[in-house]
Amino acid sequence: MQKRILVTQSSMPPIEEYIEEIKELWDSRWLTNMGKKHMQLVSELCSIFQVPYTALFTNGHLALEACVNVMNLKGEVITTPYTFVSTTHAISRNNLIPVFCDISPDTYTIDANKIEELITPKTSAILAVHVYGNICDVTKIQEIADRHHLKVIYDAAHAFNETYEGKSIASFGDASMFSFHATKVFHTIEGGAISTSDKRLYENLCCWRNFGFRKEGRIDEIGANAKMNEFQAAMGLCNLRHLDMEIALRKAVVEQYNKNLQGLEGVKLPTVQKGLTHNYAYYPVIFEKELLGISRNDIADELKKHGIYPRKYFYPLTSNFSCYQKNTFVNHTPVAEHIADSVLTLPLYAHLPLETVDKISMIITDIVRGKKC
DSSP states (O other): OOOOBOSOOOOOOOHHHHHHHHTTHHHHOOOSSSOHHHHHHHHHHHHHHTSSEEEEESSHHHHHHHHHHHTTOOSEEEEOSSSOHHHHHHHHTTTOEEEEOOBOTTTOSBOGGGTGGGOOTTEEEEEEEOBTTBOOOHHHHHHHHHHHTOEEEEEOTTOTTOEETTEEGGGSSSEEEEEOOTTSSSOOSSOEEEEESOHHHHHHHHHHTBTTEEETTEEOSOOOBOOOOHHHHHHHHHHHHTHHHHHHHHHHHHHHHHHHHTTOTTEEOOOOOTTEEOOOOOOEEEEOHHHHSSOHHHHHHHHHHTTBOOBOTTOSOGGGSGGGSSSSBOOOOHHHHHHHHHEEEOOOOTTOOHHHHHHHHHHHHHHHHHHHO
8 A cells, every 4th residue: 555645744753762851750750730841841932932931731722812801801803814713712612802904915923014903992803824934024014013003913823943134033022922733843742832031921921821729729720631741842842952853854855846846837836034043834836727727626636636735825815715705804815815825834743755656746747747738
C-alpha cells in the first residue's frame, strides 16, 4: 500500500532524549501544577519572546480564550474570517461579537487599511492573526488601537520564533497567543502560551488557568483548568534544542518548492516579507481558476490520486460557518473569499524528502500545463 504524504508531520526529538528529560519525574512525582519543567520552559520562552511574562496552557485555544476573558472586553472585537475557527470561537465564547474585516491579498493577514471603518462605540479590541508565518501590519494596527483606545491581541499560532526588524513577534500588541500543537514548527504535543509585558494580565491568566485560585484558599474569579503538564513541558524543552535545525530543514523544502514551481502562470507562490525572519511554517499556493481553467479543488483531487494530501487551509471562512450566521457582524470580505476558494497548503515538514517535493511539484506542473495546452 502506498504511503500517504500528508500536509504535515510532527517533528520529535530522539526518544532517548525525551526519556532522559522525563526521568526525574519518577522521582519527584510532580507531574503538573507548574513544576520544574514547566518553569524551565517558561524561562526559555521568555528569552525567545523578548518579554518578561509567558503563561503556559494545555492548548492554544484555551490560552486565547483566557486572554480575551481576563481582559474584560465588551461588545465587539474586530478580527479576520481567514483563520482557524478557534480564533473566532475564543471571541464568541466570551459573549463578544466578532466583526469580520477583509484581508490583504499579499499576506492574507487582516487588512489594516480596512479596520478603522469597522470601529464603533461598541468596539473593545482588535484580534488579528499572523497567517502562514506572514505577519500583520503591527505598526498600523497599534496606531489605530492607540487612537481609539483598543486592546490588541495577536493570534500568533503560525509565527513562533519569528522576528520583525529584530523584534520578537511575541512582543507586539498587549498579548500574543502561540499554539504548540503537534503539527507546529515548535510543539509540546498539545499546548499553548500567552506572551505579554503586562504583569497584571499575566497574573490574571495564571489565575484563570488554575480554577481562579489567586492563592491557596482564595478564589476571586471563575476560572478553568488549563495548566500545561510536565510531560508536555519536557517535550517542549527537547524540541527547543532542535528548533534551529527544524527551521533550516523546512526552509530547504520551501526553497525546493520555489525552485520547481516558480514561473507557472496562474500559480501564486508565498513570499517572505521584508524585515521578517521567517519560520517556514506553511507553504500556501494560490491557484487562479480564471487563468488556469481548473480549480484548486481539481488540483487537490489529482494530488490525492497520487497519495498526496494538501489542505484547503483556510476553507471555509469562519464567517461562513452556520454558527456564525446569527449574532455576528458579517461584512462582505471578497479578498478573503477568493483566497479561501483558491488556496492549497502543500505538504511541508522538516523531514519531507526533497525527492517527494520534486514529485509533488511535477504533478502540479503537469496538471497546470496540461490543462492550458
